[in-house]
Amino acid sequence: MTSPVLICRPGERGEVLAEAIRSQGWPVERLDVMQLVPLKESAALRDTWLNIDQFQKVVVVSPFAAQCLAEALDRYWPQLPLGIAYYAVGAATAAALHQLLGIRVHLPSSTREDTSEALLELASLHEVAGQRILLVTGEGGRPLLDDTLSSRGARITRAATYRRQLDAPASGMRERLARGDYRALIVTSGELLEHLANWCDQAALNQLLIVSSRRLATLAGTLGFRTPMVASGATPAALTAALARACNPKDADVDQGT
Structure with a gap:
């Protein structure tokens, strides 16, 4: 066999x-x-969803994060807020956002890998001084997006929506x-x-x-x-x-x- x-x-x-x-x-x-376990919504996270229209950009790191974001927007926003640019780390995350929310999504070139490094090379993520950017993520994980965008002058809010449970x-x-x-x-x-x-x-x-x-x-x-x-x-x-x-x-x- x-x-x-x-x-x-x-x-x-x-x-x-x-x-x-x-x-x-x-x-x-x-x-x-590995299991992906949604986190209980805290008061701070609820406030983030209610004020999501105050962000210029929203960066989503995974398809499961996209699902959590879509569920939150469905709870609090009968119509999607306008004026937000959405970004995805990878094609699968972009596809999930488009399917769930019907939105246009920025993602790395098809010739690049599905990584945070590739996403950060987009020109529209270089000139971000003073902009409010929301990162929709899992708990923990790499700080590369936070650190790089902060170093470029953006004001970062991190919305951890799930945790990764590792099993033997x-x-x-x-x-x-x-x-x-x-x-x-x-x-x-x-x-x-x-x-x-x-x-x-x-x-x-x-x-x-x-x-x-x-x-x-x-x-x-x-x-x-x-x-x-x-x-x-x-x-x-x-x-x-x-x-x-x-x-x-x-x-x-x-x-x-x-």
């Missing part, structure tokens, strides 16, 4: 990725080591990771990569790892993974295309769009 491709993306997006991989003929198993792999999955008994491991989060490294013995470190950015590839190298392969982004199509290139390099022609 062909060894499976292991994925760890949670929720419905994980199933979309799994189906994309299965459609190319590879079996898939999900690690189920099930016993069968721990054994797979220890033995390297899989075709490839696909990871799109530094937090998840560091978490999974705890169960990866040498066999797993030598196995194919596919990541969604050069930053993650660098992290993978520091954790001991020998051959990380960088996909063109974090979308199911981009990740599946990278898997096809690695496993069938002569005829890998999977569409890398969204």
Whole structure:
């Protein structure tokens, strides 16, 4: 039996990725080591939603953050406030915002990775002195957006809408990771990569790892993974295309769009 491709993306997006991989003929198993848990709305967060029309820009970091934002706007704004420019870290987040809110979204060029670094290169995020910018995020995470936009003179408010709950792999999955008994491991989060490294013995470190950015590839190298392969982004199509290139390099022609 062909060894499976292991994925760890949670929720419905994980199933979309799994189906994309299965459609190319590879079996898939999900690690189920992360859950996204909405945070209880505090008084401060409620005030942020009620006053969202005071922000010039709203930056959304993930599809789940987009869902939380859409639910909040549905509660407090019968009509969307005007004059806000929306930004997304990645095509999947932009697609979620468009689907849920019907809005135009700024995101990095299609030739760039789905990263905060790529988003920050947009010209409209360079001249932001004095502007109020809302970051819709998960709890914790990298401070790059906050720090960079603040250094450019923006007034930043951070709206943490969910937390990431990390769980140990099930016993069968721990054994797979220890033995390297899989075709490839696909990871799109530094937090998840560091978490999974705890169960990866040498066999797993030598196995194919596919990541969604050069930053993650660098992290993978520091954790001991020998051959990380960088996909063109974090979308199911981009990740599946990278898997096809690695496993069938002569005829890998999977569409890398969204």
